[in-house]
Amino acid sequence: MNITKNTFSMEDSGRGASYTVPCDDYVHVVEFSPLTVAQLRPSWQEEDMEVEEVEFTTLRVFHHALRVNCLAWSPESQLDKRPQLIRFCTAAADRKVRLLTSDLQNQHEVKVMEGHTSYINHLVFEPTEGKQMPSVSEDHTCRVWDLEGNESTTFRLRSPDVSVCWHPEDLMVSEKKGTIRFYDLVTQQAILSLDCGQSPLMSADWCLADTIKGGAVTGSDWVIWDITRSSYPQEKRPAHVERAGNFRWSRVSENLFSTTGCPGKISSQLLVHHLPVIGSATVGAGHRSLPLCVIGEM
Structure with missing residues (x-):
């Protein structure tokens, strides 16, 4: 996925980067994944010895047709168990959500979800099981998708939506005009709202x-x-x-x-x-x- 450029570092700010990853294109999106990664070292190495180098291994390259504007990792992603799984979703300028899944072996799948009629500002996974993904857009909607690519729920709001957060029970959707609304996912009704005042x-x-x-x-x-x-x-x-x-x-x-x-x-x-x-x-x-x-x- 071409979403990075050159070598990321913090030299301009006067600080040294802990790790450096060479990249080939502009950096547009950075998200930590929930993957568990083990660090291996020789048995004779003392606990307080400094590890001078960390080796990065490319697991799989995903080719994305358009520049990625936002990205979210599924909590199902795992490398420390079998079968291994990488799953994440993206949003791009074509107003579509893409769900990318790979077992790092022979199974690789991309599902494209259409429904938004304007720019997608943010998307997340349901944090416990990762079976649903809400996305919010300039089209005044929050749309919730399932892993089959179906749109299961749509919340229609009064102004463009800029961000979405999912806790175990409720969904928080933020509107550009300064209002934040909390929705009950069972009744699909707004239960609370906050006002920024500006x-x-x-x-x-x-x-x-x-x-x-x-x-x-x-x-x-x-x-x-x-x-x-x-x-x-x-x-x-x-x-x-x-x-x-x-x-x-x-x-x-x-x-x-x-x-x-x-x-x-x-x-x-x-x-x-x-x-x-x-x-x-x-x-x-x-x-x-x-x-x-x-x-x-x-």
Whole structure:
């Protein structure tokens, strides 16, 4: 899949990259996968000895007809068990969702899902079993797909949708006009809404480590909610000099989140913030269980 370019590094920021992966094209999307990877080393090596090199092995190359705008990994993906499985979905400029599956042996499959009538902004997998994938679009809809490529549910909203999050019971859909709605997946009805108080809302996320917390970036600010207390933000701070682009919670801490500036802007950097607010640090998307963070840059 041609979604990277040259060698990713952090030399320009004065920091050294922990690992470097040679690439052949522009980086548009970076997502950590849920795959379990084992590190092998000689039995005589001491625990505190530094590992100087890490070898990267290409498992499979997927050729994608168009540039990938967003990508999500299935929780079913695994390399440490048999049969091995790689599964992820993508969205591209042709307004289609593609589900790519491989056993890294002889079975390779691509399913194309059509239904959106405008640009797809975000997509995710159901986090427990990975049997469904919701996608949100500029066409004012959130569409939920199954692994057979069928559209099982459609939520129609009042403005373009910018991001979607799935917890075990509910779906959180964020609208560009500044409204976040929570949907019950059984009744398919909205059960709660949050209001940013300003627009445009660029990105939102639901905290996995503390499900009463929600967060977003709107304009150049970040905002945080306690959804048990009010539909309006409990805290709001400037995030970037120019417009902010993305908001993501840490998957292992309810007190850490990151924001990015919009690509191409002077403030196009990734910041990690700590609650209570004591400052922020510039770094180079986070892993769901390890203290790792990575960013793709054109």
